[in-house]
Amino acid sequence: MRIAVIGAGALGGTFATLLSVAGHDVTVTARGAGLTAIREHGIRLEGGFGPATAHPHALERLVEAPELALVCTKAQDAESAISDNAAMLDGAAVIVVQNGLDGVDTARRLLPRSDGFGALSIIAANYTQPGLVTVTTAAPTYLGRGSGPVDAATHRWQQVLAEAVPTQAIDNFVGAxxxxxxxxxxxxxxxxxxxxxxxxxxxxxxxxxxxxxxxxxxxxxxxxxxxxxxxxxxxxxxxxxxxxxxxxxxxxxxxxxxxxxxxxxxxxxxxxxxxxxxxxxxxxxxxxxxxxxxxxxxxxxxxxxxxxxxxxxxxxxxxxxxxxxxxxxxxxx
The missing domain is CATH 1.10.1040.10 (N-(1-d-carboxylethyl)-l-norvaline Dehydrogenase; domain 2)
Known part of the structure; x- marks a missing residue:
């Protein structure tokens, strides 16, 4: 499956590596030293889910529409990152893997044709060197949307993610x-x-x-x-x-x-x-x-x-x- 990971920091790097290892065609967006490091050496994962190394396609902006996109930027960078890639993301399934309360609503507003979801990851990871992620706590990720029960689409994407990283579909995502x-x-x-x-x-x-x-x-x-x-x-x-x-x-x-x-x-x-x-x-x-x-x-x-x-x-x-x-x-x- 073609999967894009927007933001290849601690969580983005973890997801990109594990999804690549699971056999998916992964593209990541990054900038500066991080982009250079990934292009030259790939992403190295150590700690809880490692060791593992992946060599995803690394770009500043997407040039091809994915089937699934994970937005893994910091909360304050989500709007600009989604806007920069909106031409390729709008219409894809989009999972916002982010802290705070606003990420899913931001994606819904900017990508009106996309099927949107939220993910809450309890993984603790350190990203102190470009291209290197150290997972200090290997923990589940929780996927859902809205305040109601889990729907069929959420179950589908949970199964895709679960091939690579422990993922649970949950009711009452807003409460979570x-x-x-x-x-x-x-x-x-x-x-x-x-x-x-x-x-x-x-x-x-x-x-x-x-x-x-x-x-x-x-x-x-x-x-x-x-x-x-x-x-x-x-x-x-x-x-x-x-x-x-x-x-x-x-x-x-x-x-x-x-x-x-x-x-x-x-x-x-x-x-x-x-x-x-x-x-x-x-x-x-x-x-x-x-x-x-x-x-x-x-x-x-x-x-x-x-x-x-x-x-x-x-x-x-x-x-x-x-x-x-x-x-x-x-x-x-």
């Missing part, structure tokens, strides 16, 4: 996006401090802030009428119960997530963007909580400050110490 948004509250504090996710969770003060950001996200989702989707032992009942817990008890949630990561440092996608000098997707993660809170007539002060601190690190190019972070939160009360 919110569950993943809560999980993605793991990302910002590593980007602020330069620490791995495991090290952030191991710090009692930072773990408390992370817990508060997660709890705030759940409470905002509830105000928006969301029924949280099931994912990795999280679901509507557990998250609603978590929203009522004091911070000290709620810290069991990030501790549970840390235990599942293992010992290989998980840098988080936001920290990886900072270290490459790129814009992060914090506005589509913690910032999305702030926007959704405003839409429901309330505020999300923890996530607002976290978003501001990530932007501060982006601009300054230097990390904050855990003590600095905790002092900023203390002053904000």
């Amino acid at each position: 996006q919110w569950t993943k948004l809560v999980v993605n509250m793991l990302n910002a504090l590593p980007a602020i401090t330069g620490l791995s996710v495991q090290d952030v969770v191991a710090n009692p003060g930072l773990r408390r802030v992370m817990t508060l950001s997660m709890r705030e996200a759940v409470r905002v989702g509830m105000r928006r009428g969301i029924r949280f989707g099931a994912m990795q032992a999280l679901g509507d009942r557990r998250l609603r119960a978590f929203s009522t817990l004091p911070a000290v008890a709620g810290q069991l949630l990030p501790l549970m997530m840390r235990a599942r990561m293992g010992s290989v440092p998980n840098l988080g996608s936001t920290l990886q963007s900072v270290t490459r000098g790129q814009r992060t997707e914090v506005d589509y993660l913690n910032g999305a909580v702030v926007r959704e809170a405003a839409a429901s007539g309330t505020t999300a002060p923890v996530n607002a400050l976290i978003t501001a601190l990530v932007h501060e690190v982006e601009e300054r190019g230097t990390f904050l110490t855990p003590a600095d972070v905790l002092a900023r939160f203390s002053r904000s009360r």
